[in-house]
Amino acid sequence: MASDTSTNVTTPTADAPNLLDAFPDKRQALEEYLDSLPLARAAGRKKGFLIQSLHRAQAIFGYLPEEVQVLVAKKLELHLSEVYGVISFYSFFTDKPVGKHKINVCTGTACFVRGADIILQEFARQLKISEGETSEDGMFSLGGLRCVGACSLAPVVMVNEDVEGNVEPPMVKKIIRRCMQEGE
Amino acid sequence: MTVAKPIITNSAQLTEFTAQTRTRMSDVTKINILVSMGTCGIAAGTTPVLKALEESLAAQNLTGVKITRVGCMGLCHSEPTIEVVDTASGKSVIYGNVKASHAEAIVAAGVHPAEGLKVIERGWYYPEDEENTQDAPQARIVLRNSGRINPEDIQEYIAQSGYQALCKVLLEMSPKQVVAEITDSGLRGRGGGGFPTGRKWSFANAQKPKEKYVICNADEGDPGAFMDRAILEGDPHAVLEAMAIAGFAIGAKNGIVYIRAEYPLAIERLQIAIHQAREMGFLGKNIFGSGFDFDIDLKFGAGAFVCGEETALIASIEGKRGEPTYKPPFPAIAGLWGKPTIVNNVETFANVCAIIRNGAGWFKRIGTTGSPGTKVFALAGKINQVGLIEVPMGTSLREIIYGIGKGIRNGKQFKAVQTGGPSGGCIKRDQLDTTIDYDTLVLLGSMMGSGGMIIMDEDDCMVSVARFFLEFTLDESCGKCTPCRIGNKRLHEMLTKITQGKADMQTLQKLRDLSASIKDTALCGLGQSSPNPVRSTMNQFEDEYLAHILEGKCPAGVCADLVTYSINENCTGCAVCKKRCPVDCIRGEKKSVHVIDAEACIKCGMCLSSCKFNAIDRK
Known part of the structure; x- marks a missing residue:
């Protein structure tokens, strides 16, 4: 959500372990990436590397908690507020952990006229979470997705990396069950 | 097939290499x-x-x-x-x-x-390669190579006369001549606005600073549009070559493709294409021995529709929140990092090489006088043949929907076609014979947009459609200017009231007034055009708005608060609806008339679509 500024930064607490400490290999991967950027040649334009760095960081950690933001800010010599400002602006970035299975219903127009809103409601009802939320057990995240361009298969649901086409309400239960079986 | 890297420093060598490649293949x-x-x-x-x-x-x-x-x-x-x-x-x-x-x-x-x-x-022909002897409705200039060559093999692109336009430009033309050729062709921006491409280039060409940029806008965000994705996946070199030509025309050494992160396959193919073009010496230093340097980088979007607006896109490349800025200054004067920058859409670029190869006169023979060339549309929605089509400008909507698209699904009645996405509008049945180009669509209260074309039938509620687009705009508004941030919120609230049957006639007037204010006062193109879906549906389908307000009815039976489902005596008790109901709200013994529990019903319409006996009433 581009205009959403209400999201709070997750502050690391005793029960939420610092990801950088918990996964030194991931930390190293991110640091190596940031160090490989030609920052020295980009005087005054280091910020131009911010979005690609956040893409990389999110690919490594799955989401962007504060400690990761701090690391990126330090390496690119930016204020934490600038980094967070970008994260909260772009819908691709998230500072909250996402579920093991990511269910994203396409919200493009072609899917809308073929009933995507009903599919989204049905997932929300069955998973007992709203759009943009993750289930308590961390198994499922539910979201809307901008057009994936598979309009001929509308309505379309992205289940993790796979496109599920021509989805009807009765298929929702099956999709959820299949994910749960895969998760075991 | 691996071939040693050729050294091509003049057009004769390229022609020979092209011929060799073709023969070998x-x-x-x-x-x-x-x-x-x-x-x-x-x-x-x-x-x-x-x-x-x-x-x-x-x-x-x-x-x-x-x-x-x-x-x-x-x-x-x-x-x-x-x-x-x-x-x-x-x-x-x-x-x-x-x-x-x-x-x-x-x-x-x-x-x-x-x-x-x-x-x-x-159903198509290739204007560059053949005559239209079979009267095909489609003409493929932009999609000429898509579906014909392997996009991951530069040799196949070369065999289709690839990089000859760049060679011709660098060795035989001056930058001013290139700008003149594109201006003369009448090519207009395919991203939606329709601004003359040549004129944009001429502004940037006239600027003094040595550092300039060419940006390809591949942040295709219109919901229901996938033209740019298909072009980049099917023929990435055509875009890269055109960017280099643009770079030569305006005097830029740097190109950037700003692409949605949601298009992983297009990104991968672009990366491969850039790598191969560098290896062949078509990107990099001293291209074709002309002394001209040009290289291209990729920058990824991160899910913000407003970044399709050029100033917001530039802000995003600079690593900022993608908020638009006031124009002027236009990017052609002060764009990326404050330097002269042209931003063109993928499809616009995909026309450039064909124009250079065949000349502006050839291009102008296709399409209409005011809008030469073709347009790619993503045809989707309630149509029998969903697809990506490319038609000459001036083709009628009827030809597209009933000819190429083979009519409406399930024998339903056509209601409207939506063009231009969240910035566009709806076109009605009695306007089907309109021939499409930039100007006719604006006259109808819609716009060309990037090329999404969504077909709607009798089951679509136009108030809901307007509300859907407003919801999208609301979600994607960057929040910088008040008319867009707050005005659209209010529009959305009013539309919601109408779909709930809680609005009065005053609401309708307020909708009109506020739409007009937003159009006049919002900062960028996204905001200014955001009320278009509301204005257009109100003008074209006022009767539907009135039915919601005055009769408390949704004629299409979409607005959940205004419809109820019930089962009539035609029911044979086959229990198909009972099985398909996602909330288990249908009761009844086998072979006797079933009943819907109206309290629990979520009005999804599953029972209606599954019943074979006309036993479900929707009122």
């Missing part, structure tokens, strides 16, 4: 089996088909037969699609809905249609 390949491997095709199951074809080919031990992975053929309605081409005669047969089990028959049949398979008639 046609010597080896007698029959070319093209397998559509765009995102859509892969999602529909092309991968197992490809594997089966490769196995069949090996098992039948045929020589001279090659399998080529190509981009989108535009036949989304029949994916997976395969075209078998006889390379000597050019004769071909296209199969649709191919399964892995068909592979053996396809390989064995060659160009004679294999029996029992769905054969699709080619």
Whole structure:
């Protein structure tokens, strides 16, 4: 959500372990990436590397908690507020952990006229979470997705990396069950 | 096929290399089996088909037969699609809905249609390569190579006269001549606005600073539009070559493709294409020995529709929140890092090489006087043949919907076609004979937009459609200016009230007034055009708005608060609806009339669509 500024930064607490400490290999991967950027040649334009760095960081950690933001800010010599400002602006970035299975219903127009809103409601009802939320057990995240361009298969649901086409309400239960079986 | 890197420093060498490449290919390949491997095709199951074809080919031990992975053929309605081409005669047969089990028959049949398979008639011609002898409704300039060549192999692009336009420009023309040629062609921006491309280039050309930028806008965000994705997946080099030409025309050394992160396949193919172009010396230093340097980088979007607006896009490349800025200054004067910058859409670039190769006069012969050339549309919604089409400007909507799209699904009545996405509007039945170009669509209260074309039928509620687009705008508004941030919120609230039957006639007037204010006062194109779906549906379908307000009814039966489902005495008690109901709110004994629990019903309409006995009433 581009205009959403209400999201709070997750502050690391005793029960939420610092990801950088918990996964030194991931930390190293991110640091190596940031160090490989030609920052020295980009005087005054280091910020131009911010979005690609956040893409990389999110690919490594799955989401962007504060400690990761701090690391990126330090390496690119930016204020934490600038980094967070970008994260909260772009819908691709998230500072909250996402579920093991990511269910994203396409919200493009072609899917809308073929009933995507009903599919989204049905997932929300069955998973007992709203759009943009993750289930308590961390198994499922539910979201809307901008057009994936598979309009001929509308309505379309992205289940993790796979496109599920021509989805009807009765298929929702099956999709959820299949994910749960895969998760075991 | 690996070939040593040629050193091409003049046009004669390139021509010779092109001829060699063509000969080498046609010597080896007698029959070319093209397998559509765009995102859509892969999602529909092309991968197992490809594997089966490769196995069949090996098992039948045929020589001279090659399998080529190509981009989108535009036949989304029949994916997976395969075209078998006889390379000597050019004769071909296209199969649709191919399964892995068909592979053996396809390989064995060659160009004679294999029996029992769905054969699709080619509905297009290639203005650059052939006459339109069969009166095909589609003309493919932009999609010329998409679905015909392997986008991951630069040699195939070269065999289609690739990089000859760049060579001609660098060695035979001056930057001013290039700008003049594009201006003369009448090419207009395909991203939606329709601004003359040549004029944009001429502004940037006239600027003094040495550092300038060429940006390709591939942040295709319109919901229901996938033209740019298909072009980049099917023919990435055409865009790269055009960017280099633009760089020469305005005096820029740097190009950037700003692409959505949601398009992983397009990104991968672009990366491969850039790498190969560098290896061949078509990007980099001293291209064709002309002394001209040009290179291209990729920058990824991160899910913000407003970044399709050029100033917001530039802010995003600079690593900022994608908020638009006031114009002037226009990017052509002060753009990326404050330097002169041109931002053109993918499809706009994809026209450039053909114009340079064939001349502005050739281009102007296609399309209309005010809008020369073609336009690619993503045809989707309630239409029989969903697909990616490219038609000459001036084609009628009727031809597109009933000719190419083969009419409305399930025998329903056509209601409207929506063009221009969240910035556009709806066009009604009695306007179907309108011929489309930039100017006629604006006259109808819509706009060309980037090319999404969504067909709606009698079951679509136009108030809900307007509300859907407002919801999108609300979600995507960057929040910088008040009219867009707050005005659209209020519009959305009013529309919601109407869909709930809680509005009065004053609401309608307020909707009109506020829409007009937002249009006049919002900062950027996104905000200014955001009330368009509301204005257009109010003008074209006022009766539907009135039915919601005055009668408390949704004529299309979409607005959940205004409809109820019930079962009438036609019910045979077959229990199909009971089984399909997602909330288990239908009760009844087998073979007796069933009942819907109105409290629990979520009004999804599943029962209605599954009943074979006309026993479900929607009121």
